[in-house]
Amino acid sequence: MNVAAFTQLFITEQQPGVWLITLNRPKALNALNQQVLEQLASAVAWIESQPDARVLLITGSGDKAFAAGADIVEMKDLNAQQARDFSQIGMATMHRIENSRLPVIALVNGFCLGGGCELAMACDFILAADNAVFGQPEVTLGVPPGFGGSQRLPRRVGPGMAAQLLLTGEKVKADEALRIGLCNQVMPPEQLLERGVEMAAAIAKNAPLAVSHCKRLVQVSGDQNIENGCRMESDLFGLSFATEDQKEGMGAFTERRTAEFTGQ
Structure with missing residues (x-):
């Protein structure tokens, strides 16, 4: 289009x-x-x-x-x-x-x-x-x-x-x-x-997948009790460790350089 x-x-x-x-x-x-x-x-x-x-x-x-x-x-x-x-x-x-x-x-x-x-x-x-x-x-x-x-x-x-x-x-x-x-x-x-x-x-400038996860977590925060919300947060936190962006972000931090995120 x-x-x-x-x-x-x-x-x-x-x-x-x-x-x-x-x-x-x-x-x-x-x-x-x-x-x-x-x-x-x-x-x-x-x-x-x-x-x-x-x-x-x-x-x-x-x-x-x-x-x-x-x-x-x-x-x-x-x-x-x-x-x-x-x-x-x-x-x-x-x-x-x-x-x-x-x-x-x-x-x-x-x-x-x-x-x-x-x-x-x-x-x-x-x-x-x-x-x-x-x-x-x-x-x-x-x-x-x-x-x-x-x-x-x-x-x-x-x-x-x-x-x-x-x-x-x-x-x-x-x-x-x-x-x-x-x-x-x-x-x-x-x-x-x-x-x-x-x-x-x-x-x-931030990691796109992490940003997307934060957006989703904020959206659901008013629709469920805090235990369920925190469980969802833990799930997404864990899943983020399977991404290239997590490796890049934490690697850049330890190497004292600017991270370059790709959304992968």
């Missing part, structure tokens, strides 16, 4: 192994319609197929929005079955991002509402510009979230705060999102991409 086929997205390699997907509907505040959702899932799969891919960044074009939500113009006349089908497309895209072998970082600029907030939460963590505004305002439109917001938001901010945001539909600015744990860092908009690439580069 050619990058040019993704008509609703910009796809660029920022530096070796660090890829950036930019939602490209600035006039619609990067609203998520069916085409965007399907292209986004395909783009993630395409980037994963690149042998040197190590980290994925996702952001929105323009300075007003990461993604202002799902596309209300496309949704408003759907019947119940069509709406469920649309929700399932969105859910599949979010699961595709969440379950990617790559670490995925959301770079949130401007409005990050509804489906946009759900997209950001499907990423492993969130960096935000100080003009970012987060929220799940679906109840003000007569519906609950449809792309996983009711499930991922409690895991980010706790059930009490999630209930407040979901039931009131209120929005929070970047500093409050940082305080409640919805985002990881806040910075001026002009520094957002630079910081994202810098953090991605730091991840990309």
